[in-house]
Amino acid sequence: MRRILTAAVIGLSSLLNTAIAQTSSTIKGKISDNSGKALQSVTVSLLKSTDSSLVKADVTDANGAFEMVYGKEGKYLLSYVMIGFERTYSPVFEVKNGQGFDAGSITLQPAATKLQDVTVTSRKPMIEIKADKTVFNVENSINATGSNALELLQKSPGIQVDNNENISMKGKTGVRIYVDGKMTQLGSQDLAAYLKSINSNDVEAIEMISNPSARYDASGNAGIINIRLKKNKRYGTNGSVNMGLVQGVTPKGNGSVSLNYRDKKVNLFSNVGINIGRYENTLDLYRVQRDSVYDQKSTNWSNNKSVNAKLGADLFLNSKNTLGFLVTTNFSDNDWTSESNTNISYNPTKQFVKKLVALNTIPGSRTNMNSNINYRYADTSGKEINFDADYGLFRGTGRSYQPNNYLDNTGNMLSQVINRNYTPTDIDIYTAKVDVDQPKWKGKLGYGAKFSYVKTKNTFDFFNDINGVPVKILSRSNSFTYNENVNAAYVNYQRQFSPKWSLQTGLRMEQTNSEGVLTRADGVIQADNTVKRSYLDFFPSAALTWTVDQKNTLNLTFSRRIDRPTYQDLNPFENKLDELTYEKGNAFLRPQYTNTIELSHTFKYMLNTTIGYSHVKDFATQTTDTTNNATYVQQRNLATQRILSFSIGSPLPIAKWWNGYANVWYNYQMFKGKIGANEVKTEIPMFGAYMQHTFTLGKGYNAELSGWFSGPNVWGATWRTKSLGGLDLGFQKQILKKQGTLKLSVTDIFFTNPWTATSNFGGLFINGRGQNESRTVRLAFSWRFGNNQVKAARQRQTGLESEAKRIKG
Known part of the structure; x- marks a missing residue:
């Protein structure tokens, strides 16, 4: 390894010496x-x-x-x-x-002609390929109409959302979700619920960054997805109204209103959006465990009501100093219900034994709030200083009522067990950071520091219903507190050495201190009741760009990144989903580390081809295991994961009235390790594609055809899935003197989005399939009013960036 690094350093030095020796203008x-x-x-x-x-x-x-x-x-x-x-x-x-x-x-x-008297008709391309990221300009998409942010991610190039609503990029898990440059403070169910509450009318673009620089937090081995919400870009008073209707199995509605004001001294912006509707999905699991077969068929419903609000201000103190304030909130009620029927039979003879009918009702609510204060200094020398202080909170509640009825083959009751639980979650996040950029050493030098402190408390109270009275079961009830402090500093330098060569390199240091404490209601002390950790990590990154000629550019990147466990994955207690299945935390779950190197080639600023290799140490994934006649899922560390990857994408300017984009990706994943006493050694190829076409039909009409495909895939290390995809078609008409837009679209036309997966590991065989309301008809109306004079908006990131996707509902 040392010889390889030495050779790489010598090679890099040679390239830089050659580049510096060249003359340039x-x-x-x-x-x-x-x-x-x-x-x-x-x-x-x-x-x-x-x-x-x-x-x-x-x-x-x-x-x-x-x-x-x-x-x-x-x-x-x-x-x-x-x-x-x-x-x-x-x-x-x-x-x-x-x-x-x-x-x-x-x-x-x-x-x-003054801009307020004309309509600006220039449009960004639907998909933009840039040196460091791919951008999906959502506001230009017809088929994005009426979607929520989670559905938009599924439509984005190279992004997959699995049946558990986990998000991956080009087949790699561990991606981090940012909103307006701020990492979301949620994970798993709560992250999915939050993204579902964001309407596409409020989204400007989705940025996909596979190899972030040292300026970004080191978490996220698959890279970063940044959802940019719409901002005020115009002088004067302006706003917009958006309304949408979605018809799937049942109707859903959404709407939003924004109102903004801007002059030379102040920029005020606000937005309120609502989503309401009932969503349905089905899940079938055929499980063979020991000598029994469990054939489960379930239907789930979710009644969602959510309100998003944003209020902010930028005060332009003078030509060098700007002060900004921002508050975003999300309130949602999610009443989730399910009904499942499980036929249990004796496997050798296939003889029926009994039937489990389980009902589950979980009324829940979630509240997110993030507040930010930002100070920015910029002078004529090119020096810029940004300071951010943030406070974020998450409050979640949930109550489950679950009767489990065992019936014979004639439908008579054999036995009944009624379970209840109460699961509140409180999370508070404090961050402060400073970033400095300035011209230095014939290039640009960036450096900064960040402090973050996270305090979480999760309560799990479990009850058995006895004669209609809930009785708390102390041995299955607990509270779990987790505190984490991360101190970080970084330095980043970029320079154009010649017309052909440029270099960006950086180093980030993160020091982590954490403590998790489990308090059981029955007072029993376990070996994993308290887990403390303290560790220091360094995360280098580099990018070398060579402009070969006017048509060809090569870019070589390297980065090291970390994925810390979600806060509630560390809670070691059991959460029973029904009498036969439960989930279990892991207090000894370790962070995973990823080293990634990629080489990309750009042809004529359009066709982008990338090959890469990633090595993951202590790869963490959700595993399925058994105990007695029950099945449980748990996050565990395997030994290693290695990934060979390839992707190619390009805009397709086919004709003056017809533009498109196509992207194809492939990777080969290799897993090696242990789950309990069982060896895991899996190798699987994965591939997918995305395409989009827009058609200018004239007289204010436009059309769009878009689709995605994902070949056979792998979830965790043991689940293998079959192919799935979707094809969408939409039409748009400008109305009301081009101040209004009417959009109509149909999603998943051929109903190819339902999934099928199998797992055969450790004596447990599972065949699963499921579907949601992917085939829908969507109608949306938007109207813009007020001043249309365009003015570039100030872009800023808040400091709440590293503690994300780690709150699990």
């Missing part, structure tokens, strides 16, 4: 409006003078400045483009090796 300038105010985010394009073909592009910074490094001699011109201003061209100039070109100060003139 710098093309720079500064852009302002006719009042002399610097213009940020102006698109600057370097064009050949002969045919105006694109050579290179850049955007201006907060000071209106741009700087491009290019090494090929020739005659060129510059193009300056920004919405609301006239397109402007520079005179033709000549570039010679080692000689720069200074375009000087450029003034852009406002467009002849």
Whole structure:
């Protein structure tokens, strides 16, 4: 290993020495409006003078400045483009090796017609391929209409959502979900419930980042998915109204209202959204355990009511200082009910033994609230400082009433057991962080620090119903508290060494202190009642980019990342789902560590191909095991997981009226380890595809066809699934003088989304299948009002980023 690292260092040094030795030319300038105010985010394009073909592009910074490094001699011109201003061209100039070109100060003139009097028709592409991420621009999608955020993820390139609503990216679990740059503080059921409460009308884009830099928290071995909500980008007063209707097995409704105001001193923004509806799904499990067969068929219903609200303000104190406030909340009531029938038979003779009819009613509520205060300083030298202080809370309650009735073959009652439980969860999260970026050593230096403290309390009270009176069972009741402190610091450096070579490298340090304490109601002390941990980790990352020529670019990246256990996966007590199945926590669950290296090739800024290798130490996954005649699931650490991956994707500009996008991915996963006394050694190929087409039909009409496919897959280390996918079709019409939009779509047209999976491990065979309301008809209406003058919005991340996806309901 040491020889490999030494060779890599020598090779990298050689490349950098070669790059630095090359001569290059710098093309720079500064852009302002006719009042002399610097213009940020102006698109600057370097064009050949002969045919105006694109050579290179850049955007201006907060000071209106741009700087491009290019090494090929020739005659060129510059193009300056920004919405609301006239397109402007520079005179033709000549570039010679080692000689720069200074375009000087450029003034852009406002467009002849005021923006508020016209409709801007330019649109972002549905899918954007960038050097460090893939972006799904949801607001441009017709088939995203009426979807929630969890459904949007399933429609996103390379993203999968399994039957337990766990999210993976290109077949890799451990992905972290961010909302507006802030990692969500939820995991498992609560994360799914929260994402379902976010309506697509409130989502601007979904960003998929497979190899984040050291600036990001180190958690998430599969990378980061950032859901960007819509923000106020216009001066004056403006807003929007959105309404939607979804018809599946039952009707559902959603709606939202946003109201915003912005001038030179303040930006105020707000949004309120609601979702209401009844959702149905089915689950069938055929289980062979020892000498018995359990044939379970169940139907589940969920009555959901949720309200999301966001309120924020940016105060522009002067040209250098900005103060921001943001509060987001989510309130939801989720009444979940299920009805299952399980025929139990003797396997050798297939003779019927008895039948279990189990009903379960779980009324529950969830409250999320996150508050943030942000200070930003930016000067003309390019130095920027961001400070964030955050407080987040999660409150969840749940009560379960579960009668279990055992019947003979004529339907007569043999016995009855009624279980109840009460499961409140309280989580408080405190974070503070500072990030600094500044020009340094002919590049850009970034560094920062972060403090986070998480306090959780979970109560599980279990009751048996005796003669209609709930009696608390002390031996099965407990409370579990978990406190965690993470202190982090990082440094990151990026530099363009020549027109062909650029480097970004960084190192993040995270020091973790945690303590979990289980208190049993009966006072019994177990070996795992208290588990303390303290550990220090370093997470390097690097990206080397080589622009081979005008058509080809290579990018080599490396990162090391961590996945800490979800808070409630550490709770060692048992939660009985019914008389035959339960789930169990694991206080000794260790974090898993992932090293990933990827090489990507970009052709003509469009076709992106990536190959990669990941090695996971202490791979943690949900396993299925048995005890007596019952089955239970538990998170456990296996020894290792290795993944070979490949993906290719590109926009498809087929015709002037027809644009599309296609993405195909493949990986080969290898698992090795133990579950109890049983050896696990599994190798499985996995593949999937995503495609999307948009059609401009004229007279305000547009259409969209999109679909996804996932081949045979693996869940955990023992479950194997069959192929599944979905195809959606939608139409859109602009109305009300193009201020309104009407959308109609049909999802999962061929009903190919239901899943089937099998597991055959450790003497337990399970064949499962299930489906939800994936085939729906959706109708949505949106209306925009107020000022349409576009102004670039301030983008910021809050500090509540690393403690996410770790609260399990």
